[in-house]
Amino acid sequence: MKPKLLSLLLGAALSLGLGGCVSWNDRSHHEASSVVQFLYPDKNMPFIQPQIPTLRLPLRVGVAFIPASMSDGRSGFHQIQANFTEQQKTELLRKVAGQFKALPFVQSIEIIPTTYLRPGGGFENLDQLRAMMGIDVVALIAYDQAQNSSDTEASIAYWTIVGAYIVPAQRNSTHTLMEAVVYDIPSRSLLFRAPGTSTIQNHSTLFRAGYFLQEASAKGIEDASAQMTANLAQELELFKVRAKEEPQNIRIEHKPGYTGAGEMNGWLAASLALLLAGLLIRSRQ
Amino acid sequence: MLLWLAPATHAALLYDRAAISHGEWWRLWTGHWVHFSASHLFWNLTVMLVAGAWLEHLQPGWLLRLALVVAPLLSLVLLLGEPAMQTYGGLSGLATSAVVLLALVQLHRRSPDRAWWWTILLLIAAKIGVDAVREEPLFVALGAQAVRSSVLVHAAGAAAALALFSARPIRPRTAPDRPQPEYPVPSTSTNHIP
Numbered sequence A: 001m002k003p004k005l006l007s008l009l010l011g012a013a014l015s016l017g018l019g020g021c022v023s024w025n026d027r028s029h030h031e032a033s034s035v036v037q038f039l040y041p042d043k044n045m046p047f048i049q050p051q052i053p054t055l056r057l058p059l060r061v062g063v064a065f066i067p068a069s070m071s072d073g074r075s076g077f078h079q080i081q082a083n084f085t086e087q088q089k090t091e092l093l094r095k096v097a098g099q100f101k102a103l104p105f106v107q108s109i110e111i112i113p114t115t116y117l118r119p120g121g122g123f124e125n126l127d128q129l130r131a132m133m134g135i136d137v138v139a140l141i142a143y144d145q146a147q148n149s150s151d152t153e154a155s156i157a158y159w160t161i162v163g164a165y166i167v168p169a170q171r172n173s174t175h176t177l178m179e180a181v182v183y184d185i186p187s188r189s190l191l192f193r194a195p196g197t198s199t200i201q202n203h204s205t206l207f208r209a210g211y212f213l214q215e216a217s218a219k220g221i222e223d224a225s226a227q228m229t230a231n232l233a234q235e236l237e238l239f240k241v242r243a244k245e246e247p248q249n250i251r252i253e254h255k256p257g258y259t260g261a262g263e264m265n266g267w268l269a270a271s272l273a274l275l276l277a278g279l280l281i282r283s284r285q
Numbered sequence B: 001m002l003l004w005l006a007p008a009t010h011a012a013l014l015y016d017r018a019a020i021s022h023g024e025w026w027r028l029w030t031g032h033w034v035h036f037s038a039s040h041l042f043w044n045l046t047v048m049l050v051a052g053a054w055l056e057h058l059q060p061g062w063l064l065r066l067a068l069v070v071a072p073l074l075s076l077v078l079l080l081g082e083p084a085m086q087t088y089g090g091l092s093g094l095a096t097s098a099v100v101l102l103a104l105v106q107l108h109r110r111s112p113d114r115a116w117w118w119t120i121l122l123l124i125a126a127k128i129g130v131d132a133v134r135e136e137p138l139f140v141a142l143g144a145q146a147v148r149s150s151v152l153v154h155a156a157g158a159a160a161a162l163a164l165f166s167a168r169p170i171r172p173r174t175a176p177d178r179p180q181p182e183y184p185v186p187s188t189s190t191n192h193i194p
Helices: A002-024 A035-039 A086-101 A122-133 A153-160 A209-245 A266-284 B007-013 B017-021 B027-033 B038-058 B062-081 B092-108 B114-133 B152-167
Strands: A027-032 A054-057 A059-065 A106-111 A137-151 A170-184 A189-204 A251-254 A258-261 B085-089 B140-142 B145-149
Touching: A027 A209, A035 A122, A035 A137, A035 A170, A054 A059, A059 A086, A059 A122, A086 A106, A086 A137, A086 A209, A122 A137, A137 A209, A170 A209, A189 A209, A266 B038, A266 B092, A266 B114, B007 B027, B017 B027, B017 B062, B017 B085, B027 B062, B027 B085, B038 B062, B038 B092, B062 B085, B062 B092, B062 B152, B092 B114, B092 B152, B114 B152
Parallel strands: A054 A251, A059 A106, A059 A137, A258 B085, A258 B145
Antiparallel strands: A027 A137, A137 A170, A170 A189, B140 B145
């Protein structure tokens, strides 16, 4: 009787342990910085009504990362460290700044250090930056990355211990969203936004799951950033057209001190030159 | 051309509102000859050379009048009409003047290509009209410089040409048909520009 009880207890303990192992293999991680949480941190405050933006050209533009407000991996699970390094952030900020620099109506670009923005700083924080750095428009970059690693049916091989090292029974997924939102600070109005997304799915062994997820995190950020910068270029072109064609939605003024040019459009100058040359030849005949 | 090739002189010759108000009057004349890029210079100079040379051939002395009288007038118009414009450069105001003046002279001389000269005048009027109604709100890049194209200077250039044409007698054609007469024409000295 005694050996039977002992084997039952051992069996129960083993089942519990293995059951724990199975749930222990599920990993998830979510890291995000939200534009809404940064600009509208207090839900009780009334919504700030944006006005029609008045852009005074040439513009001074600031580019900044919204600080991550939380990192909420579910407690009790292994957290996967986000792979979005400061170096990557700086590189992305430079790329975004480069897109704006190509615009002739942008006078200067300021890359704003992340430490200048407070989590949930709102428009008050942006007003401070405006006063401190003399910027009119700010491009805020936010990101959201969710990672998940779960067992597949093949994870039964983990019972053999060796299976955890050689059987790729973990299904990993990484979803990344990057977004650049461009605000006119004085009017509190959103000028345009440019998103970039990436989804990476793969399988790995239990032992290598952490490594794969870290790699996917970096790749996801890279892919989403590239898509975002490409979309940003398109949005900037569309914005230039909108600024010309929708004066009721975007007012344009010129700051005192701009440079003017007596410039003939290429097509007008070419037409005039051709017409005059043709008439000159006719008159000589 | 030389002003573009010697960018070091730009600062001293550019139309600069503040400098003009401090007594640097030469900028009223020289600002029109400063350009910000090779393409800026090329298009302006192409039109100016063709129209100016023909105008000078028909009405000797008028090109000099444009350079001496119309250039500072255009600058004064910019001083009054574009108070936010700090600096300015470019020959297109004068080039517009030269083309309009040439067209008016040709029409007055009953050129057989009158339809084409009207076309040129209409083209310039349409360009000024469209630019004035749909004024380009954004800046354009000329070389390394971000500048705003001035509509006012083109309108003022065309108006100055009209004024100059109205104020001065025109040397008529000596023969109605081609070929063009050789100059000077002694028989029409009374109508000749002094």
